Amino acid sequence: MSEPIEFTYRDALRLALRDAMTADSSIIVIGEEVGLYGGAYGVTKGLIDDFGPERLIDTPISEAGLVGAAVGAAMTGLRPVAELMYVDFIGLAMDQIANQAAKIRYMFGGQIGVPMLLRTQGGTGRSGAAQHSQSLEAWIMHTPGLRLAMPATVTDAYVLLRHALTLPDPTVFIEHKALYTQKGILDREQPADWGQAKVLRAGSDLTIVTYSRMVHFALEAAGSLADDGIDAEVIDLRTLNPLDRETIVASVAKTGRALVVTEDTLTAGVSAEIAAILQEEAFDWLEEPVIRLAGEDIPIPVAPELEAGSIPSPARIISTARKLMRR
Amino acid sequence: MNDAPRNSRSTEYYRQLLRVRTFEERVGELFVRGGTAGSMLHLSIGEEAAAVGVTAHMGDGDSFTTHHRGHGIFLARGADPNRMMAEIAGAESGYCAGKGGSMHIADRELGHLGANAIVGGGIPAVIGAGLSARHFKSNAVSVAFFGDGAAQQGVLYESMNMAALWSLPCLFVCINNQYGMGTKIDRSAARTEFEDRATAFGLRGARADGGDVEKVAEVAGELIEAARAGAAGFLVVDCYRFHGHARMDKSPYRDDAEETEGRKTDPLALQRRRLIEDALLSESQCDEIAESVTEEMDAAVDFAIKGRQPAQDALFQDVYAPGQPAPEPVDQRIAKVLAE
Ligand SMILES: Cc1ncc(C[n+]2csc(CCOP(=O)(O)OP(=O)(O)O)c2C)c(N)n1
Ligand SMILES: [Mg+2]
DSSP: OOOOOEEEHHHHHHHHHHHHHHHOTTEEEEETTSSSSOOTTSTTTTHHHHHOTTTEEEOOSOHHHHHHHHHHHHHTTOEEEEEESOGGGHHHHHIIIIIIITTHHHHTTTSOOOOOEEEEEEOSSSOOOTTSSOOOHHHHHTSTTOEEEOOOSHHHHHHHHHHHTTOSSOEEEEEEGGGTTOEEEOOTTSOOOTTOOEEEEOOSSEEEEEOTTHHHHHHHHHHHHHHTTOOEEEEEOOEEESOOHHHHHHHHHHHSOEEEEEEEESTTSHHHHHHHHHHHHSGGGOSSOOEEEEEOSSOOOSSHHHHHHTSOOHHHHHHHHHHHTTO | OTTSOHHHHHHHHHHHHHHHHHHHHHHHHHHHTTOSSSSOOOOOTTOHHHHHHHHTTOOTTOEEEEOSSOHHHHHHHTOOHHHHHHHHTTOTTSTTTTSSOTTOOOBTTTTEEEEOSSTTTTSTHHHHHHHHHHHTTOOOOEEEEEETTGGGOHHHHHHHHHHHHTTOSEEEEEEEOSEETTEEHHHHOSOOOHHHHHHHHTSEEEEEETTOHHHHHHHHHHHHHHHHTTOOEEEEEEOOOOSOSSTTOOOTTSOHHHHHHHTTOOHHHHHHHHHHHTTSSOHHHHHHHHHHHHHHHHHHHHHHHHOOOOOGGGGGTTSSOTTSOOOOOHHHHHHHHHHO
């Protein structure tokens, strides 16, 4: 066993791509600025030196075209990784994702699969304003035929990306722009446990269900809550499709209280789906209504204070948890 | 087929045009009898030369996508009319097990990457197929078939640019039947010389008379050969949509005189005349071909009618690959929730 090494989330993603591309010569990366520039957020930096411009394909600024090309490549023997620079640009490519990639296997009676990965990043944290800060995972989660992963940790960035690059169906992988510099110990050998949520902190008083960057906010909040005598369980969903209902239901059956935390907007968002599941499957154990602490139903403003105010914070997770505990 | 001597090649074109025409006529009749799944049936009568002339140059390993009016293209490329008709009927024995229908036929074996009900939606897939051909160092070409209406969609231009930029083995075929639903091309495009748009992108642009299958085949052959060598192309095939946009459309937006004139651009009639005038076939030999095609397509209708509807348990199959987590049926979820 070699020494555990500290990695950033970004470097773990790059390593996952490098390892996967080394193992599987049918993997190509196609997107804007993925080659020479190294990716808008540096995830693909240097890969062009290892794999060449034929496998790191810099495209014109043509989101529908490049995602559509990935669909066609996936149908004809390649395993493309299409990079969408910001999830906010997904509207331009949505037909290719939702009407083409997601439906091809089904429409064509199971004959042809689309083993492509769409890598992108979302969320606030860099004052990107209304068109560069959104959390649009609900759009993907709403569409049958797509898988969806949103890693929160360095090891998950690696293992989920590696696993996603073995799946037979179109998969969307949404990174968080505020996590790229997050550091952690990378355990490359950890099983991917794709489709399984993880209890990152065990607790007995309430369950905080979350994913992506909010996992870190929730863990921070849980630490403070513990000082206050409130024992919060924190669950990282990791993949939103498949969604691990068993783990969250089992946790709420134990704690009797659920707080769903998302950066994604409140109305018809991911938190609405989780709350509905808990209402259906944990009804008998709920001591209180399921509480949703989600992104506000507004466009994201640029001013840093306003940006921060548009999404949950550790302080608000703490105050909301206290209210839920009637404290 | 394009390497064959003139006699057999011209005869084969005639036979293929006739197969497409007859197939489409049978689809129309099946609809009237209530035998089709749905009414979204777009017939390619009048446009057969584009299908036959281009696919004549395609073979193993090549791929293509089509628009919603794509029966003829796939048939000319070698589809089994039985399985096509069955798919149009929504039967289990169809190409897509009754899940796709007229607008979503595909076939892995013949490189059919799918017909599309999103105007322009299937076009960029040929870029990916072109990248695959390059990656695997094959000689394959990938052809996108679409209409004049789709020629106004943005994704086409993204794709044309990439094909030219990366020198991909791709061909864009715009079947210009003059209409997108009820909108004539001069009401949707200020300039209708679409091949000029192609040359502006650095593609080989060409235009062919869709009333003459031999002309289409000749131009398409040159373009496909160039595309295989990395010079992507764009072909406009001028024709006329003989009937309404879909089966229910009676075309009130155009007058009878125009339709009568438009239907004179008939690749099937021309090819038959040509065969006879050039003494390649006799009247009776042409009729014999027609009889065998009629038999073939009647059999396709019988096959489709006898086809079983897919079983209900197919509903949740193939959303994801076999063995992967599948969607939970609503009733199952309800039962589980209320049982607790
Ligand atoms: C994106 C999209 N917009 C609109 C439609 C509705 N629609 C279906 S066919 C059609 C006309 C298409 O015209 P063209 O591309 O010329 O093909 P044609 O029907 O003439 O073969 C329209 C507007 C659609 N299916 N998809
Ligand atoms: Mg048209």
